[in-house]
Amino acid sequence: MIDAYIYDTVRTPRGKGRKDGALHEVTSVRLSALVLNALKDRNGLEGHAVEDVIWGNVTQVKEQGGCLARTAVLASDLDEAIPGLAINRFCASGMEAVNLAANQVRGGAGEAYIAGGVEMMGRVAMGSDGAAIAVDPSVAMDSYFVPQGISADIIATEYGFTRDQADALAVESQNRAAAAWADGRFARSILEVKDQNGLTILDRDEYMRPGTDMQALGALKPSFKEMGEGMPGFDAVAKLKYPHLERIEHIHHAGNSSGIVDGAAGVLVGSKAFGEKWGLKPRARIRQTTKIGTDPTIMLTGPVPATEKALRDSGMTIGDIDLFEVNEAFASVVLRFMQAFDVDPDVVNVNGGSIAMGHPLGATGAIIIGTLLDELERSDREVGLATLCIASGMGAATIIERV
């Protein structure tokens, strides 16, 4: 079988996903095109150089609707012969784009792809595309739908994580992200966002709150307690699915959950022949890709079975993995991952994660693959695994190894 390699990774800094966020003035199309152009220019690609652009994006309405992937290609300097495929696997969309690209290459359907994604959460509000699973009683009631925050709190309750543990993880995320920026560890992938005149709009992750401590987090109110215990009472729904739980412990809040941000990222994936043709050196081989479905109510435990499956399918064990990126959607997701595999926190999200820097839904999967590869190279380690929990009860994982 043909192997699929990562040749390059690019990401924008993440802007606050609000009206006063630095990237709020930038359209989804323009931010996507900036990433596409960067990959084209950095690698000297010309003409019909890649088979397709696979672009992850969750809220596919308004400017993010209408097959954003194709629109972005047309807005970029890429050749119009390159089509564009918009995909949505919620929070793993960016990863799924990379995985799909890798598997296309492995299957011989084209030599190279640009894969990644975008989410301008401040411009196109999360959830504004509707979702039958939340409102259609036939599905919502039978699948015991609860919002993600409640799910994260179910994980904490079911697996025994305390507010302090969650807050400590959040503090660590902030500290690590700050240290990583100070040390220039994101430099290889970071793409400054510039306007049409070359003026810088944003060159650094904007959402971070360096110096956050336990005390500051301790003052925050749980975000999902009211909707759980009061109206409309999602805890009662959670207990229908988890009847052995007496109550749901609400430990998550804005400080130990991922941030709402704007951002985009892309990965250049190709075969060995592609690299030879364009004179590019492969940085890592994509060894395994996985996706899996899990219980939709607890919803966010997917990284565990996804990782188990990825390891099983690739004939590896957890000990074979040197570094992990586990998307910090909520603190309990990462705590559960480390608990399940008994892995050392020192090799998980070593440069911080979505709690500190934010989680631009459609882009994050591609971002963390890039962050993982940069860190494998920096710390001279070989094998890394990136994984994300996914709405509606799914999980995805990618294993890469340096070449």
Add this chain to the structure above:
Amino acid sequence: MTDFTMEKGADGVAVITWDVPGKSMNVMSMEAWPLLEQLIDDALADEAVKGIVLTSGKEGSFAGGMDLNVIAKMKDMAGDDPAKGLFEGLMGMHAILRKIERAGMDERNKGGKPIAAALPGTALGIGLEIPLACHRIFAADNPKAKIGLPEIMVGIFPGAGGTTRLVRKMGAMAAAPLLLEGKLNEPKKAKSAGVIDEVVPAEELLERAKAWVLEATDKDIVKPWDEKGYKMPGGEPYHPAGFMTFVGASAMVNGKTQGAFPAAKALLSAVYEGALVPFDTALKIEARWFTHVLMDPSSGAMIRSLFINKEALEKGANRPDVADQKVTKLGVMGAGMMGAGIALVSAQAGIEVVLIDQEQAAADRGKAYAADYMDMGIKRGKATEDKKTALLERITATTDYSALKGCDLVIEAVFEDPGIKAEVTRKVLEVVGDDCIFATNTSTLPISELARASDRPEQFIGIHFFSPVEKMYLVEIIKGAKTGERAVAKALDYVRQIRKTPIVVNDARFFYANRCIIPYINEGIRMVAEGVAPALIDNAARQLGFPVGPLQLVDETSIDLGAKIARATKAAMGDAYPDAAVDEVIFWMESEGRLGRKANAGFFDYDDKGKRQGYWPGLAAQYPLAEEQPDLTTVQHRLMFAQVLEAVRALEDGVLEDIREGDVGAILGWGFAPWSGGPFSWLDIIGTPYAAERCDALEAAHGPRFACPALLREMADKNQSFYKRFDSGAKAA
């Protein structure tokens, strides 16, 4: 068929009057639909008719709804392909109502004839759904009238367009309490809620409706949903505001019903799916979901038990054929909580009550209970000072037995001690007349034994109330070995007077209700001893539709009562006593002072105000959680079969003579999964062969208490159902 008649006035208004012969309130029948349609057709075609008023010939009411007897049988009457038959029948009904609503309008909403509904009073179910299809609803200013759609209470939902029309008229959020809780309003409130349009003085009702019909313009008679650009109030499901409403609705209904009531879910689906399409398509969707509910055995079982059979029992289905035994003067012995409650409900029913206790202060406290109850009613606007005074005048609180003279029924509710009860019985019989019926409210002592204290055992009977008396609807009447027919009739007539629901059973340990409740509680406690998570035990019961789980229930009824019953049962049964595993927990709890809510400490912790907190951590220390927890279904089957098999044994033993009483009694007595229609209905729903199979599996895993009773085994072998075999109420024997 003269359910509907029409009179065309010289003023051009055709008045259609609904007046079902021989009924005090109109109910809709299948046969009446074509007649209504025919009259509507006639009026719409008649050029002399300018408009129509639809009203009722009954004083104080428009209609009580669809005949539930008909709904219960609709599935059976719908032909070889019942789903098809039901769906087509419903679509036919929609077509008639839609014809009323469109009233001959063309596509541009021009040229229709105004149709008003004039409600003299109560309009329930289909009795509101028909008016909702009209162009304007007038109601007489009659504060006693109830207007609403209570279908959900019997396991169905408004299926004649009421769901679709109300949601489009008011919005999903505003319609929710009316549809999901079956909330009824008096006319003024119904108007302010937006259900009806005008409330007018009763004597002007018809004239006002006629006047409106004559004045109404094309614009006035077009429903908003038939106009271009209609937007649902509050937003459709994918409108930002509507989205939140609909997300919340599913969660709320799921949580409140614990997923155990299929009608609520179907209703919500009809609302959601209907909100996304044009009106006529929405009606089709409503019909599909309503068909689905009628096809679900739960709806038929609920209607059968909660309406048809409950009413039959209240009307004396099992009453011996003896003369009227209405109670005029009642003696209540013992003014404790039960005695005080019995005095209260009897006085409420207009019966003169003599409430006796050993000390005057105790008797006065018993009467004060009634005063406090009435005060609370006054505070809530449900009673008046006059009513309170009249009620208290009917209760004589005294220590003097001679006050019992003239009582035709005496109920004793004294301490559960055979000696004390015997003494009270003898003292009462010395005073009362020869034909007085004497009843005991015992919940644990055999009636035939207690009857020995009487020289007139044929006039001795058990009348077992549940606590709190004023809230619990069931009364269990127990026949001792020698109890005569007049005593049974007396008890039944009395229960009818106090507007409760009776079941009549024979005398055996714990009678019927407690006989089933105790194994339910015990199974829960047994699981605690096995290390099953207490929350799983209680939540499993709630998801079956029980109001409270077994552990919460035992906290309410108190641990020491449980321990006392266990000791007495053990003494009576000797070596055959099967519940040692339960007693271990109960006796230990008792020794720890964990006596239940009354001690602010039981299976749960309570705060200073008596509010229930979490499960007591000491429980997990004594009975650590098992590593492997059983799945939900296993826990539910254990809890369910523990009760249901006891009901079957009660039928086998002849304690229960009528499965209707077994089903109605279970739902009213201890909140047995109402969606199922009761223990026997539940067995019919799951099928006797499967039930027997489950018994075998449960017996193998958990012991002989789950052994399949011979009757159930025989029925399983023949694939029989209880309601077929016992022909809806025929005696088991």
